[in-house]
Amino acid sequence: MQSIFWTLEEVARRAKDFYENDIRQKVEYGDNIGKMIVINAESGEYEIDQTGVEAALKLKQKNPNARLFTIRIGYDVAVSFGGAMERTAG
Template sequence: MSYPTLDDEEIARRGKEVYETQIRAQVEIAENIGKIISIDIESGDYEINDDLLTTCRRLQMRHNNPILWTERIGFNAVYAVGGTLTRTAL
């Protein structure tokens, strides 16, 4: 099977688009705020967990060579190095 040749910017663009248009309204609820969501940008399938590695592994078990986009639900970044995470508005 050939691998798609998407650059980082295209993966980010598609991941954000899928999250905003198809997933965000369903998952951005109180019990999920701060959790990690990984999204297969081709299928729209996603996994939510407290652990980044767990979300990615679960999607990799369900899909052959998924292209993954990951976010922290309700925040502007997954991790903050030398800064702070900012809560986003719904």
């Protein structure tokens, strides 16, 4: 499924669904709190690092067309990265 036609809202919704249903219980603990998690909104694949930059680069290397959404672990703050690195309110 090609995600290129998704709206920012759809990218955010899908990534948040992955986070709430599959990822949160695996990552919200100890030293991860406050780190950034970048989620591929199509596959649910994710990476974690301090700023989200390296995590986004790793995911983009695997899939250059991936629609990525970033969440600060333990907080309700997020940023969406598309082809133009667009921002969206969380």
